[in-house]
Amino acid sequence: xxxxxxxxxxxxxxxxxxxxxxxxxxxxxxxxxxxxxxxxxxxxxxxxxxxxxxxxxxxxxxxxxxxxxxxxxxxxxxxxxxxxxxxxxxxxxxxxxxxxxxxxxxxxxxxxxxxxxxxxxxxxxxxxxxxxxxxxxxxxxxxxxxxxxxxxxxxxxxxxxxxxxxxxxxxxxxxxxxxxxxxxxxxxxxxxxxxxxxxxxxxxxxxxxxxxxxxxxxxxxxxxxxxxxxxxxxxxxxxxxxxxxxxxxxxxxxxxxxxxxxxxxxxxxxxxxxxxxxxxxxxxxxxxxxxxxxxxxxxxxxxxxxxxxxxxxxxxxxxxxxxxxxxxxxxxxxxxxxxxxxxxxxxxxxxxxxxxxxxxxxxxxxxxxxxxxxxxxxxxxxxxxx
Amino acid sequence: xxxxxxxxxxxxxxxxxxxxxxxxxxxxxxxxxxxxxxxxxxxxxxxxxxxxxxxxxxxxxxxxxxxxxxxxxxxxxxxxxxxxxxxxxxxxxxxxxxxxxxxxxxxxxxxxxxxxxxxxxxxxxxxxxxxxxxxxxxxxxxxxxxxxxxxxxxxxxxxxxxxxxxxxxxxxxxxxxxxxxxxxxxxxxxxxxxxxxxxxxxxxxxxxxxxxxxxxxxxxxxxxxxxxxxxxxxxxxxxxxxxxxxxxxxxxxxxxxxxxxxxxxxxxxxxxxxxxxxxxxxxxxxxxxxxxxxxxxxxxxxxxxxxxxxxxxxxxxxxxxxxxxxxxxxxxxxxxxxxxxxxxxxxxxxxxxxxxxxxxxxxxxxxxxxxxxxxxxxxxxxxxxx
Numbered sequence: 001x002x003x004x005x006x007x008x009x010x011x012x013x014x015x016x017x018x019x020x021x022x023x024x025x026x027x028x029x030x031x032x033x034x035x036x037x038x039x040x041x042x043x044x045x046x047x048x049x050x051x052x053x054x055x056x057x058x059x060x061x062x063x064x065x066x067x068x069x070x071x072x073x074x075x076x077x078x079x080x081x082x083x084x085x086x087x088x089x090x091x092x093x094x095x096x097x098x099x100x101x102x103x104x105x106x107x108x109x110x111x112x113x114x115x116x117x118x119x120x121x122x123x124x125x126x127x128x129x130x131x132x133x134x135x136x137x138x139x140x141x142x143x144x145x146x147x148x149x150x151x152x153x154x155x156x157x158x159x160x161x162x163x164x165x166x167x168x169x170x171x172x173x174x175x176x177x178x179x180x181x182x183x184x185x186x187x188x189x190x191x192x193x194x195x196x197x198x199x200x201x202x203x204x205x206x207x208x209x210x211x212x213x214x215x216x217x218x219x220x221x222x223x224x225x226x227x228x229x230x231x232x233x234x235x236x237x238x239x240x241x242x243x244x245x246x247x248x249x250x251x252x253x254x255x256x257x258x259x260x261x262x263x264x265x266x267x268x269x270x271x272x273x274x275x276x277x278x279x280x281x282x283x284x285x286x287x288x289x290x291x292x293x294x295x296x297x298x299x300x301x302x303x304x305x306x307x308x309x310x311x312x313x314x315x316x317x318x319x320x321x322x323x324x325x326x327x328x329x330x331x332x333x334x335x336x337x338x339x340x341x342x343x344x345x346x347x348x349x350x351x352x353x354x355x356x357x358x359x360x361x362x363x364x365x366x367x368x369x370x371x372x373x374x375x376x377x378x379x380x381x382x383x384x385x386x
Numbered sequence: 387x388x389x390x391x392x393x394x395x396x397x398x399x400x401x402x403x404x405x406x407x408x409x410x411x412x413x414x415x416x417x418x419x420x421x422x423x424x425x426x427x428x429x430x431x432x433x434x435x436x437x438x439x440x441x442x443x444x445x446x447x448x449x450x451x452x453x454x455x456x457x458x459x460x461x462x463x464x465x466x467x468x469x470x471x472x473x474x475x476x477x478x479x480x481x482x483x484x485x486x487x488x489x490x491x492x493x494x495x496x497x498x499x500x501x502x503x504x505x506x507x508x509x510x511x512x513x514x515x516x517x518x519x520x521x522x523x524x525x526x527x528x529x530x531x532x533x534x535x536x537x538x539x540x541x542x543x544x545x546x547x548x549x550x551x552x553x554x555x556x557x558x559x560x561x562x563x564x565x566x567x568x569x570x571x572x573x574x575x576x577x578x579x580x581x582x583x584x585x586x587x588x589x590x591x592x593x594x595x596x597x598x599x600x601x602x603x604x605x606x607x608x609x610x611x612x613x614x615x616x617x618x619x620x621x622x623x624x625x626x627x628x629x630x631x632x633x634x635x636x637x638x639x640x641x642x643x644x645x646x647x648x649x650x651x652x653x654x655x656x657x658x659x660x661x662x663x664x665x666x667x668x669x670x671x672x673x674x675x676x677x678x679x680x681x682x683x684x685x686x687x688x689x690x691x692x693x694x695x696x697x698x699x700x701x702x703x704x705x706x707x708x709x710x711x712x713x714x715x716x717x718x719x720x721x722x723x724x725x726x727x728x729x730x731x732x733x734x735x736x737x738x739x740x741x742x743x744x745x746x747x748x749x750x751x752x753x754x755x756x757x758x759x760x761x762x763x764x765x766x767x768x769x770x771x772x
Contacts, residue, residue, distance in 0.1 A: 001486050021518070053439040053513055057521075060468035060514040063643075063762030066627040067634075073646060075625035076763065077474050080464040082446035088463050092478065099485030100387050127439055128446040132407070135443075239461035241452040248453075257449075260459060376449030377462065 001098040005224035005386065006216050007231035008037020009343040012110075014212035014331040015181040022056045022112040023068045029213035029336075030069050030108055037217040038227040043102035045069075045076040048089030048109035049335035052078075054124035057117040065110070075102075082128030083284060085109060086214065086338025087370030087379030091237050093218045094381075103220055109336035110213035121209045125334070128373040130245045141284070142206060144246050144374040146198035149287040151252040153200070156302030160200060163286040164191045165308050167204050167328055170283060173315055174325020176355030181210050181331030205286040210331035214340040224386070230350035235365075236271065236382035238264030244376040255288075255295040255375035262296040262369065265380040273297055276382065277363035278319060278348065280341035282371035283326040292369055293321065296380075315357060323348060323357050338370035338379060349385050387484040391610035391772065392602050393617035394423020395729040398496075400598035400717040401567040408442045408498040409454045415599035415722075416455050416494055423603040424613040429488035431455075431462040434475035434495035435721035438464075440510035443503040451494070461488075468514030469670060471495060472600065472724025473756030473765030477623050479604045480767075489606055495722035496599035507595045511720070514759040516631045528592060528671070530632050530760040532584035535673040537638040539586070542688030546586060549672040550577045551694050553590050553714055556669060559701055560711020562741030567596050567717030591672040596717035600726035610772070616736035621751075622657065622768035624650030630762040641674075641681040641761035648682040648755065651766040659683055662768065663749035664705060664734065666727035668757035669712040678755055679707065682766070701743060709734060709743050724756035724765060735771050 010032025012025040020028070026047070034042075047065050052058045062076030079088045086109030093107035113121045126135045129144065152158045168188055174180040191204040224231040240260035243249055249256065266272060273296070281296075283289035293304040298319060307313065313321040324330050324344035327337060345366035347353040363385075370379045396418025398411040406414070412433070420428075433451050438444045448462030465474045472495030479493035499507045512521045515530065538544045554574055560566040577590040610617040626646035629635055635642065652658060659682070667682075669675035679690040684705060693699065699707040710716050710730035713723055731752035733739040749771075756765045 051439045051445050053437045053510070054443075054445075056517065057440075057513050058517040059437050059440075059466060060630060060759050060762055062467045062474075063627045063630040063759060064516065067629045067631075067762070072627050072629050073642075074627060075477075076467070076627045077478065077625075078466040080445060080466060081448045081462070088448075091461075092463065095485050095487050096481055098487070099481050101481050101484070124439070127443050130450065131442065131444040239463075241449045241458050241460060241462045243453045243458050244446060244449040245453075256459075373446050373449060376446055376453070 048085035082372035084372035109339035111333035162305035174329025207327035212333035236265035236269030341368035434471035468758035470758035494601035497719035548691035560715025593713035598719035622651035622655030727754035
């Protein structure tokens, strides 16, 4: 397999974007990625999107997006794994370049969630859970993650303050990210007095409903060098599934798909977590970030909360998590999130993170962890400075 | 890139399948493919599906299907390109095996269309067209293909009898296919007196709404040999897009995405159409089959109709088309169709086609052509006996 590099990244506006269409969000991100990378053509396109059908009543996204990018003709593939769709788009593009099938491939993600067709956005999102055995009985994602939070609290004594610290940290980081949907700091007391969604999760424990897109260009090292733009290498890619139903798992306090995906990506990279300097992880809810840090092995079970309270995962901590602001502050257009995580790692490793959030520690290796449903799927990438 | 083989294929029941769920259809096809291939595990899974969201209100298909197959843990990716989703699932699995990332990968497709959630199936299918510029103004696929038929008739003198001959031929072939949804012959006068859907297309010009799944196992040649089961080689894979809107194309009587995809697949295989013995093509409407045969270069523009009337594409003709019965007779569960085309080529090339439809000519090379929307995307594979 050939070495694959990321050269160039783009993001649309993220937020409640009433004045731009689904296709325009994609084109905005794609054009920025093309411009920043310096490539003059694409050989293939991947688009991560959870539900064009339910959100905007539009499928056939490969044709639509290649067309509106002015590139009708190229192969284009939409991939879906609920909120891990973007991570899989990056992985699919990675495999295509690594295989030798194509030399210059765009991995992108897009979702337009705020003008949801038909049902409301929560009902559309619930299709990432088991329709027959979870959703039919009333489960939604805030409810499922609330159950994980209660289980973790019962087993390990995890506290409200630990969850609060995650929200406060991610909003602090996101306050420096110009594309973040909610680029402002929040105080602990604001988090803890915000409206209850599904006990113990409050609104400031939950990532928002977002319109947005992200894109990166993947290519060979030879071409990346020639382009003369900053680039990084993808050195590991891991993906995994687990039971779609939360109730069928042996332990609700860990996410096995994240464990498997991280192990596979690290093994492929020939690295351990000790070699990794920072990570973007899937904080769809504050409890998710905490559970993921334990699931990928950064902390032992039950130990992440105290470390977070001690500031270990802060921007100036020993292992910064979600320097972009994470899903919580930056926003969570579900199909785009996994690609945006790679955008952040690309920016951090090439010294391009804006607004004062650039890591001072000159990181060499970063990780992304993207997740679908209540942990039914996960995708992890390890990237290294070139 | 490594040589990739198809070893083992499976199909669920196709039709209006009220007693089996979405997931069960997939599992039926997948288990048959696993059993026939003799593999004892999968390393990755691809699922072609157009709209789990709109048809059955279920996304996150990688997690769901890997889980219900008893294989939670493996990477699983759902790919979508409207009715070409299945072809792209095969292509994605092909790239993954060719790259060296995985050795044993399942490519599958599934759609459950007859118990459509919310809108009717036609509205769900219309999301493969441009929602803002086609569907909003009332266009549906029978209407779009009817326009192509009128344009072809006006330009080349294509007749009702030519379209009729396609329906009659495909139903004849399908009458010998045990999994076909409509496994019966039809008379020309029945086609021509059937109810009008969108002039000039009648109901017997249209492929049906179908529940069904299909699956194939892709692996390396080394493993295929060891398994000791019949296998074939994939020697070419081509994919392409075109404008999603029919109205934006220079010529409505040809499908450029099919031309591009076929050219790319043949070039990769180092073959020309003269080397190919038979093909499964995307006859979502009778006119589609006619236009595709011209678009891929089997006949000059305007010449396919007369050749079809002369029996050249019949089971005993010089270039048999849709020996399976095609979408018209076999059925068209949109995400599964592209995989089922590969199932038919696998069966024909390994001498396993049932019911008397096995080609007597001992074919050596077969082609599949799968298509999304009104030709906004197309995927072509070339396969050869091992």
